[in-house]
Amino acid sequence: MNIILLGPPGAGKGTQAKRLEAAHGLVQLSTGDMLRAAVAAGTETGLKAKAIMDRGELVPDDVVVGIIADRIAEPDVKNGFILDGFPRTVAQAVALDALLAKTGEDLDAVIEMQVDDAALTERITGRYTCAKCGAGYHDTFQRPKIEGVCDRCGGTEFKRRADDNAETVKSRLEAYHAQTAPLLPYYEARGILKRVDGMADIDEVTGQIEGVLAGAK
Ligand code: AP5
Numbered sequence: 470m471n472i473i474l475l476g477p478p479g480a481g482k483g484t485q486a487k488r489l490e491a492a493h494g495l496v497q498l499s500t501g502d503m504l505r506a507a508v509a510a511g512t513e514t515g516l517k518a519k520a521i522m523d524r525g526e527l528v529p530d531d532v533v534v535g536i537i538a539d540r541i542a543e544p545d546v547k548n549g550f551i552l553d554g555f556p557r558t559v560a561q562a563v564a565l566d567a568l569l570a571k572t573g574e575d576l577d578a579v580i581e582m583q584v585d586d587a588a589l590t591e592r593i594t595g596r597y598t599c600a601k602c603g604a605g606y607h608d609t610f611q612r613p614k615i616e617g618v619c620d621r622c623g624g625t626e627f628k629r630r631a632d633d634n635a636e637t638v639k640s641r642l643e644a645y646h647a648q649t650a651p652l653l654p655y656y657e658a659r660g661i662l663k664r665v666d667g668m669a670d671i672d673e674v675t676g677q678i679e680g681v682l683a684g685a686k
């Protein structure tokens with residue numbers, strides 16, 4: 470099964486993708502995570518991407534399409550993928566269609582996670598992750614069971630993203646509405662766009678997505 474989670478920054482794409490990975494044996498493909506790994510490794514792509522990401526703008530299409538083309542060809546993606554944060558422009562969606570056509574694969578569902586802009590800022594500015602295993606948390610909505618200790622790996626170090634500040638979030642939301650929202654009619658016309666209420670709590674959203682996937686099989 471191949472699916473896309475589509476939604477604004479902070480909609481819960483990463484949170485739900487990690488749950489779907491565990492439940493369905495799919496692989497999460499997050500271009501944001503891949504770009505942050507390139508930044509941390511100091512690669513040429515990472516050096517170019519860092520300033521753009523810090524401004525909350527989109528990295529050029531050819532860069533992210535190249536990253537996804539390499540990753541999607543790896544053997545562990547054979548059982549299916551969850552795209553998280555890609556495609557983000559119509560040009561990226563067209564490039565993805567061409568990549569999938571080459572391998573004879575198809576998209577089973579594109580799931581739009583709908584969340585109000587006001588809630589997104591609160592979610593993003595309160596977000597942090599475990600430095601060791603990457604598990605996601607939130608100051609208000611998703612705290613570890615034991616304060617300061619990761620539920621998943623027992624790690625005690627946490628980190629916050631450089632672009633998770635109110636000013637950059639504003640640019641990221643603008644980029645979403647101007648460049649990514651046009652993907653909604655693109656996939657709607659293909660009859661594969663489904664919507665879930667991303668304002669609901671995390672478990673409830675997972676339930677809604679499971680409902681969509683049950684119908685898509
Ligand atoms: P990227 O890493 O993709 O960031 P994003 O789209 O801005 O999305 P986020 O990771 O911020 O949010 P999310 O939807 O995953 O939410 P999460 O689950 O963490 O991109 C970063 C940058 O990289 C871009 O700005 C761009 O520069 C570049 N880039 C990446 N891909 C690109 C591409 N394809 N083309 C060009 N440039 C690209 O949840 C957020 C918080 O809310 C968490 O703390 C979580 O615990 C909490 N939460 C989640 N669900 C709920 C809920 N239902 N209720 C309450 N709280 C919740």
Ligand code: ZN
Nearest residue numbers: 599602619622
């Ligand atoms: Zn951890």
